[in-house]
Amino acid sequence: MLDTSGTLVSEKRSNPNKDSLRGFEVIDEIKYALENECPQTFSCADIVALAARDSTVLTGGPSWEVPLGRRDSLDASVQGSNNNLPAPNSTLSSIITKFKLQGLDIVDVVALSGAHTIGDTRCVSFRQRLYNQSGNGVPDFSLNPAYAAGLRTKCPSSGGDQNLFFLDLVTPFKFDNQYFKNLLVYNGILNSDEVLFTQSAQTMELVKLYAENNELFFEQFAKSMVKMGNISPLTWPMGEIRKNCRRVNHH
Ligand code: HEM
Numbered sequence: 288m289l290d291t292s293g294t295l296v297s298e299k300r301s302n303p304n305k306d307s308l309r310g311f312e313v314i315d316e317i318k319y320a321l322e323n324e325c326p327q328t329f330s331c332a333d334i335v336a337l338a339a340r341d342s343t344v345l346t347g348g349p350s351w352e353v354p355l356g357r358r359d360s361l362d363a364s365v366q367g368s369n370n371n372l373p374a375p376n377s378t379l380s381s382i383i384t385k386f387k388l389q390g391l392d393i394v395d396v397v398a399l400s401g402a403h404t405i406g407d408t409r410c411v412s413f414r415q416r417l418y419n420q421s422g423n424g425v426p427d428f429s430l431n432p433a434y435a436a437g438l439r440t441k442c443p444s445s446g447g448d449q450n451l452f453f454l455d456l457v458t459p460f461k462f463d464n465q466y467f468k469n470l471l472v473y474n475g476i477l478n479s480d481e482v483l484f485t486q487s488a489q490t491m492e493l494v495k496l497y498a499e500n501n502e503l504f505f506e507q508f509a510k511s512m513v514k515m516g517n518i519s520p521l522t523w524p525m526g527e528i529r530k531n532c533r534r535v536n537h538h
Pocket residue numbers: 306307308309373374375376377382396399400402403405406407408409410412454477479
């Protein structure tokens with residue numbers, strides 16, 4: 288959330304984040320309202336965890352209790368952001384390894400990927416699949432040809448990098464298990480989505496399970512979100528409660 292300032296370089300500049308991350312104005316607005324009512328009490332980290340839960344509920348998904356008490360970091364790491372975030376063209380094994388390094392298992396990988404039931408992706412994040420998946424000028428075999436043809440009209444082989452596409456082509460504004468149903472018919476837009484169905488028997492079974500059983504997906508998503516939210520939180524006496532999520536407090 289920090290912007291670049293002085294010697295601090297913002298994680299917004301890392302490869303996976305640049306020209307991608309958005310919605311900071313929503314966090315700023317929540318922070319502003321909270322600081323007016325109850326100053327220096329709610330960290331930006333807790334606000335993001337709560338906003339993730341509430342946006343899930345508002346779009347029709349499950350609810351869960353968010354453990355609070357995270358504090359905000361005094362620093363940022365572009366290198367950490369570059370190294371630890373999986374890319375959209377990652378192989379399944381590289382995604383699983385990155386999650387594992389954070390204490391998240393295969394069930395968490397599949398369930399949390401279900402967040403792609405809402406939201407958008409830029410053309411540049413999946414273009415390779417439409418034109419040249421393996422460097423031989425041929426589209427990805429595991430992408431539905433009819434879907435690919437439609438995507439090509441607004442995601443040309445060059446230009447239109449920032450054009451936006453739904454991650455879930457059927458119910459893009461509803462938090463549901465449609466994402467998993469899409470994967471069964473090769474309508475996953477990102478490589479990192481479709482590989483859950485094509486690259487391992489274990490993840491394929493989980494995709495089928497969540498496609499069949501929305502309840503089970505909701506239950507696991509809630510559990511995995513709490514687990515992800517508990518990845519090495521910064522707690523007192525470390526860190527601070529920022530007054531403005533975009534910059535560290537002046538001491
Ligand atoms: C499994 C590894 C993951 C990869 C490789 C991945 C990759 C991506 C990419 C490439 C985009 C589009 C970004 C752009 O083009 O600007 C995206 C969007 C999104 N991702 Fe993921 N993601 C992963 C896991 C997750 C998880 C765990 C969550 C949350 C639980 C999540 C939630 C979202 C949401 C909500 C969007 C849409 C954002 C928007 O509309 O602004 N993703 N993801």
